[in-house]
Amino acid sequence: MSQKTLFIDYSKCIGCETCEYICRFVHDTPRIHMVRTTSGMMAPLYCRHCEDPKCAKACTKGALVRDKDGALILQTMLCRGCTTRNCLLACPYAALLETDKGVMIAKCDLCAKRRHLGMLPACVEMCPCGAIHYIDREELGELETAEAKKAHDLLRKHISNP
Numbered sequence: 001m002s003q004k005t006l007f008i009d010y011s012k013c014i015g016c017e018t019c020e021y022i023c024r025f026v027h028d029t030p031r032i033h034m035v036r037t038t039s040g041m042m043a044p045l046y047c048r049h050c051e052d053p054k055c056a057k058a059c060t061k062g063a064l065v066r067d068k069d070g071a072l073i074l075q076t077m078l079c080r081g082c083t084t085r086n087c088l089l090a091c092p093y094a095a096l097l098e099t100d101k102g103v104m105i106a107k108c109d110l111c112a113k114r115r116h117l118g119m120l121p122a123c124v125e126m127c128p129c130g131a132i133h134y135i136d137r138e139e140l141g142e143l144e145t146a147e148a149k150k151a152h153d154l155l156r157k158h159i160s161n162p
């Protein structure tokens with residue numbers, strides 16, 4: 001089964017924050033969030049729906065599971081909002097967020113409700129630069145161009161995790 005994921009080409013991103021705003025509009029708590037590096041680079045951090053998800057391994061309640069499209073989703077009924085925040089600390093991309101609304105963790109579900117209606121994740125549709133791609137994991141190689149890698153490395157140099 002193919003697994004869906006997101007890919008952001010940081011070489012195309014202009015740091016406009018549209019993705020974070022639209023995610024907040026759709027989900028109340030945004031699951032994609034902007035960082036500003038010490039050099040002034042603005043970039044969104046996001047969930048990779050990893051093939052080998054460290055967040056799921058760290059969750060002792062089994063609350064992080066894959067859906068039919070391969071998206072790694074948070075089963076809110078199973079999440080106990082543990083104070084250890086194991087999942088949050090385990091993610092190498094800082095993609096899980098603490099929230100004080102409802103369940104304690106907010107996580108990208110690749111816009112599950114929109115997918116069920118045959119729509120794309122909202123950030124993919126709204127990014128004015130076409131920087132966000134909703135793809136099968138096998139397509140990652142094609143999108144990881146030299147420019148995209150260079151921009152990602154630049155971001156990585158300035159923040160500790162991604």
Ligand code: SF4
Nearest residue numbers: 013014016017019127
């Ligand atoms: S909407 Fe697109 S260009 Fe704007 S910050 Fe997000 S990824 Fe970058």
Ligand code: SF4
Nearest residue numbers: 047048049050055091
């Ligand atoms: S939350 Fe982090 S570890 Fe879990 S699937 Fe997303 S990027 Fe991977």
